[in-house]
Amino acid sequence: MTHGISLSKVIVNTNKDTHMNKNIYDVLIIGGGPAGLSTAYLCNKHGLSYIVLESGKAIFQGIANTYPEGKLVYASKPKDAPEPFMVDELRPPDKPVTVESYLQYVQHFVQHENLLVQTEVDFEDIKDERDGHTVVTSKGNFKGKKVVLCFGSNIPRELSVYGDAKMVAKNVDDAGKYVGIKTLVIGGGNTAADVIINILKAKREANDTNPVYWAHKAETFDVNKETAQRLGEEILLGGNIRLLPGAMPRIGEVDDQGVDRLVIRINEFKQEDGIDLYHAMSFPMQNVIACIGSEGPVPIFDKLNIQSIACASGVCKIAKEGDRLILLSAEFESTRKGVYVIGGAISPSYMKISGGSIAEERHPNLIYTAVNDAYHVVEAIRAKLST
Numbered sequence: 001m002t003h004g005i006s007l008s009k010v011i012v013n014t015n016k017d018t019h020m021n022k023n024i025y026d027v028l029i030i031g032g033g034p035a036g037l038s039t040a041y042l043c044n045k046h047g048l049s050y051i052v053l054e055s056g057k058a059i060f061q062g063i064a065n066t067y068p069e070g071k072l073v074y075a076s077k078p079k080d081a082p083e084p085f086m087v088d089e090l091r092p093p094d095k096p097v098t099v100e101s102y103l104q105y106v107q108h109f110v111q112h113e114n115l116l117v118q119t120e121v122d123f124e125d126i127k128d129e130r131d132g133h134t135v136v137t138s139k140g141n142f143k144g145k146k147v148v149l150c151f152g153s154n155i156p157r158e159l160s161v162y163g164d165a166k167m168v169a170k171n172v173d174d175a176g177k178y179v180g181i182k183t184l185v186i187g188g189g190n191t192a193a194d195v196i197i198n199i200l201k202a203k204r205e206a207n208d209t210n211p212v213y214w215a216h217k218a219e220t221f222d223v224n225k226e227t228a229q230r231l232g233e234e235i236l237l238g239g240n241i242r243l244l245p246g247a248m249p250r251i252g253e254v255d256d257q258g259v260d261r262l263v264i265r266i267n268e269f270k271q272e273d274g275i276d277l278y279h280a281m282s283f284p285m286q287n288v289i290a291c292i293g294s295e296g297p298v299p300i301f302d303k304l305n306i307q308s309i310a311c312a313s314g315v316c317k318i319a320k321e322g323d324r325l326i327l328l329s330a331e332f333e334s335t336r337k338g339v340y341v342i343g344g345a346i347s348p349s350y351m352k353i354s355g356g357s358i359a360e361e362r363h364p365n366l367i368y369t370a371v372n373d374a375y376h377v378v379e380a381i382r383a384k385l386s387t
Contacts, residue, residue, distance in 0.1 A: 024143045025049045026385060027378075028135050030123050031150035032059040034367045035343030037106070038087045038374035039148050040115045046382055052117040053137060055151075057173060059110060059117060060103055062152040062344075072096040077368040085368060086375035089113075092367060123151075126304055126339060133338060145338070146381050150374075152344035153296060153365060172289060175202035181210055184264065184283045186249060187291035188216030193223045193231050195289055200239035211240040213281070215247035215264055249290075250280070260285040297345045298324050307335040309351060309358075316360045318349040325351045325360065331380035332373060340381075342373035 027043050029036045032054030043050040054061065067073075075085070075092040085091035089109055092102055110117065122138035132145040172178075175198040185196050192214065199212050214221070221243075223231070235241060244266050251263040267279035301308055308324040319325055328350050332340045347365035351358050363369060 023049070023051075024132070024145070025051055026145050027381060028133070028142055028144035028147045029053065029150055030135065030147065031062075031152070031343070032056070032117055032119070033062050033150060033152055033343060033370065034060070034090060035370035035374050036148075036150035037110065037115065037117075038090055038371045039150060039342075039378060040117070041087055041089065041113060042374060042378040044113060044115060046378065048378070048382065048385070050116065051142065052115065053121040053123060053135065053142065054117060054119045055122050057119055059119070060106055063099065064103060067099040069098075069100070071099045073099050073102040073367075075368070076366050078364055078366075081368070083372055085371055087371045090367070090371050126336075128336075145385065147339045148374075148377055148381075149334075149339065149341045149345060150343045150370075151297060151300070153347055172198055175199045176206075178212075178287070179203055179206045179208045181287050182213065182283070183210070184213045184215060184262070184281075184288045185291065186215050186247075186264075186288065187293070188218055188221045188223075189291070189293070190223050190227045191293075192216075192289075192291035193221075193227045195291055196241065197227075197231055197234050200234045200241065203240070204234070204238050209240055211242045213242045213244055213283075215244040215249075215266075217246065217248055219245045221245070244281075252285070255282075262288050298326075301326055301334075301341075304339070305336060306339065306341070311360070316349070318360060318362055325349060327351045327353055327358070330354045332377050333380070340377050342377055343370040 026048040027039065027050040029039050029043075029050055029052045032052050036052050036054070037059060040050055040052045052059075056062070056065075058064065073092045074096050075094055077085070090106065097105075118139070120139075123135065124138065125136040126147055127134040127136060129143065132143060133147050135142045135144065135147060172195045178199045179202055183199055185192050185199070196212050196214055202208075203210065203212070244264070247264050247266045249262060249264045253261055253263065255261050261282050262285050263280050263282045265278050265280045269277040271277060298308060306326060308326045311319045311321050311323045311325060313321050316323070316325070326341060326346055327335050328341060328346065330352060332342050332346075334341050344365045347363045347369070349360050349362050352361040
């Protein structure tokens, strides 16, 4: 069983590499998962102008990256939830289906509704304007009256190195593109091992003897029995793998040829005179995959000046003491006026501001919850834009 699903047939891509989009949208939607697409569908249905900006190569990229192949998708909803799926078109079938089948259905739905989605757009910042907001991205700036943040809870960590390492991949959608090159995979867990297995298989089938280097900052690698067995089988079939335990990514740089590279330290030799010796390797960043886990959205909220508060003992019953929860109104509007946050980014709970009081609100990380969040946000935005 591998982690990550190929979405070669599940892509909605309007990649217009413009430095400034001159349209002023009613709603800018950040993220193309269940919450984002539900928001887009409802905006489209009610005549609001919008655009979905998705960082991945396809819609529902977060689900595709985290669900194992063949995993079943259920139409789950909390037992005490009074509402049905408010966007029935995105409700999974009553009879569980594989995630691949559900994603194909979603793709057909997006195409049928002709939803406006732009993929491979990295969200960077939000700037306040007199008449709304400007969203800054890797593909230029987008202006909108309202912004809805719909990114999930599992945001891939960036490599902490001196310099820029944003070009490093976080997963593998096509192992074949690593055939014919020496590849570096960073990370010591099952996800990294799955990536290596897929690349080794592609190389073996193409008679490519170039190695895959597997680097981890710890001295030991931690994978489960099933994954270790599959990796061992691939090595026995001729897979060329080089282990780099204790290796540390250090620098992102551009070489004399203009190639972005990642320098990784593999050995360190302390000297009595204080001048230490290092062994290092340098890989083109396009040859590197960093499977170093994910983090919650709090660092993004901090960057955007969206307020959150830490749970105190006896206050939170869902989140742990010390966890930071975002502050949202009953309509999911953040402390930054005109910026809403919904979906997995606010699970498993958030702090709800209502009637002058603040209380922890349960928010299960379900497709149902994301879809219904979108319904309530669009209703709120419609009301505000009509006044």
